[in-house]
Amino acid sequence: MTDKSVDTNDIKISARNVDVYYGDTHAIKSVDVDILNHTVTAFIGPSGCGKSTFLRCLNRMNDTIDIARTTGDIHLDGSDIYAKDVDPVQLRARVGMVFQKPNPFPKSIYDNVAYGPRIHGLVANKAELDEVVEKSLKRAAMWNEVKDRLDQPGTGLSGGQQQRLCIARAIATAPEVLLMDEPCSALDPIATAQTEELIDELRQDYAVVIVTHSMQQAARVSQKTAFFHLGTLVEYGATSTIFTNPEDERTQDYITGRFG
Template sequence: MNDIKISASGVDVFYGDTHAIKNVSVEIEGNTVTAFIGPSGCGKSTFLRCLNRMNDTIDIARVTGSILLDGEDIYDAKVDPVQLRAKVGMVFQKPNPFPKSIYDNIAYGPRIHGLARNKAELDEIVEKSLRRGAIWEEVKDRLDQPGTGLSGGQQQRLCIARAIATEPEVLLMDEPCSALDPIATAQVEELIDELRQQYSVVIVTHSMQQAARVSQKTAFFHLGDLVEYGETGHIFTNPEDSRTESYITGRIG
């Protein structure tokens, strides 16, 4: 049994008067890929953003309930959101490399957080992160070239490498393959499978095939509710809630 990495209980999210997430409780395990699935606008990305306080950046957003990372409340006033986001990395739907060199894209986080004492240590972090991002062989001879010059799939792997350069414990991915072609998608999926050796990975996906391929646990969201959560194989073959079954068989979308 994997340890519980994130424990959320009674989480509600409001955007102004809109009640986007309703009383969601879920335990996310370490070294596991957890997929959030559900129709568009059902709250899965909103809930994902709660896990590293990205909703803090939205003025009208209000989050209540409790979210613990390794037993500590991430919404405690003592918690610095910048430090939290180093521990809980985020990869977005569209690859968003910084307008900097490939090297500086990776080195940016470690520099800010003081993870390297000198250039040699920084070089080592950059190489290790790019290797973990499964892109080192493709970029090692052009680290001084802009990250924006890479293909879409390479940019997304660069962004994954950038997210893991700060030695996070959790990696959040918001539809990381939706802008990619099938070959790049397969590369990122393979990478996700490798990353769970070291991280807890939470992925929002519109593709049920992807959820079935990469995740061990699946959470189905519908209209702001967490309808069902469990082993991926069980959710897809033997769901307990009729709404889950309707979604998986394509009757609600």
């Protein structure tokens, strides 16, 4: 017998019946989705459809927006991330985030990467911290570029290097999931290609979720795609299916450029 159902051991994050409101604006409407481990999941859809809002639910970044209210269930490895005893700061170490605009701290390259392990008490001494910094920069494919100038400001790097530094900073807390909100939109084509290559490598270790406006990028980097429209999740499935044989007319219209 062929069982084509999802292997539930591979579900990293499971969201059910998720709604998000900003005051009276109903931004996310009853979304159900499973985010798989070792998979890049792309969130696509027209501007304002709720991609970033839903992404921010997955590590409770919406908690930082006063008027935002989230309802429904989101489980990480089977545990409710909105439970009363969950510390959102600890959660964000497990579910890291990389933003649209590279945002290194005004600190040295070393201190940018060391920041998370230091505040979360993940290392016992300087030697261990050095090791984490080196490993994270290697994982973000930029160790060779910066190993001789770790004490220089992160803000002095090129845009593409800054974004990889931000990825290294997110990786340094040993996350399980990486959320990326249009991580290449401020990058030139070469830095974009390097970042996409890195995203593909990162899925060996993490579940990666990427919001992108570029359908070409979604097709290149993701294995799963979720198409959002007006706050609803219209269609979710294998990227190849969504782009070649979608079920819903709205998905078809979007991927063929009829709106958005």
